[in-house]
Amino acid sequence: MDKSQAERELLSVIIAESLRDEIVTVGALADRAARHGFGLLMIVLSLPAMFPVLPPGLPALVGLLFVIVATQMLIGLERPWLPGGVRRYTLSARAKQILQQRGIPFLRRVEKFARPRQLWIPDAISTRVVAVALFLLGVVLFSPLPFFHTIPALTVMILGFGLVNRDGFLLVGGLALSAGVVAGGVIGAEKLIALLKWLFRRL
Numbered sequence: 001m002d003k004s005q006a007e008r009e010l011l012s013v014i015i016a017e018s019l020r021d022e023i024v025t026v027g028a029l030a031d032r033a034a035r036h037g038f039g040l041l042m043i044v045l046s047l048p049a050m051f052p053v054l055p056p057g058l059p060a061l062v063g064l065l066f067v068i069v070a071t072q073m074l075i076g077l078e079r080p081w082l083p084g085g086v087r088r089y090t091l092s093a094r095a096k097q098i099l100q101q102r103g104i105p106f107l108r109r110v111e112k113f114a115r116p117r118q119l120w121i122p123d124a125i126s127t128r129v130v131a132v133a134l135f136l137l138g139v140v141l142f143s144p145l146p147f148f149h150t151i152p153a154l155t156v157m158i159l160g161f162g163l164v165n166r167d168g169f170l171l172v173g174g175l176a177l178s179a180g181v182v183a184g185g186v187i188g189a190e191k192l193i194a195l196l197k198w199l200f201r202r203l
Contacts, residue, residue: 012107014040019096027087030080038073038127039163041080042134042156045069047103048095049141049153059149061086063141066134066156073131114161119168126171130159133178140185148188152181 014032018024029044049062069080091099119126137152155177162170 010107010111012104012111015044015099015107016104019100024091024096025087026089026091027082030082030087037163038069038080039160041069042066042160042163043107046153046156046160047099049149050103050106050157051098052147052150059141062149062153063138066138066141070131070135070138073127073134110157110161114165114167114170117166117168117170119166119171123166127163129175130163130171133159133175136182137178140182143185143188145185145188148185152185155181 015029018029018032021028030041045062045065049059065082065086068082072080134156137156140152141149155174158170158177159174161167162174
């Protein structure tokens with residue numbers, strides 16, 4: 001593989017090329033990323049939730065997509081599938097601008113760091129372990145905790161880069177972070193529910 005071909009397979013390049021289109025849909029982005037496996041799709045799906053302030057319900061939608069993708073990885077599908085309604089969702093001009101100004105530069109910085117590093121377990125096993133983590137992180141995004149969605153999204157992005165580059169360092173780090181995020185999400189949700197119950201009793 002020559003240098004120009006390798007560069008064109010980078011996610012930052014895939015997204016930059018996609019954003020040149022006048023109308024950009026989630027399905028178009030997913031199709032270009034899916035040609036390179038589930039890892040790139042995980043990164044694409046995590047990008048919207050990387051921003052601290054999101055429209056109501058969007059973190060839960062991203063979480064649902066994580067669960068759908070994780071299920072497909074667990075059952076061994078070779079190519080990702082997304083629901084038609086999600087595929088037809090069109091990125092707004094503001095979303096495209098944010099991706100161009102912030103998302104692509106961030107991806108380029110991560111791409112310079114990621115590289116193949118041996119994990120010493122078969123790819124099939126590591127993929128399913130990542131799928132379990134992705135499933136749990138998707139469930140965490142249903143949590144009512146405000147501004148918490150950026151941490152699970154970043155964790156999914158790290159795992160995605162680990163899969164794409166067969167980078168054992170990123171995979172192990174992402175899995176360790178996943179355990180902390182899931183634990184934090186459960187504890188935080190319990191505390192929030194307890195606080196709400198206490199407030200209702202005071203009313």
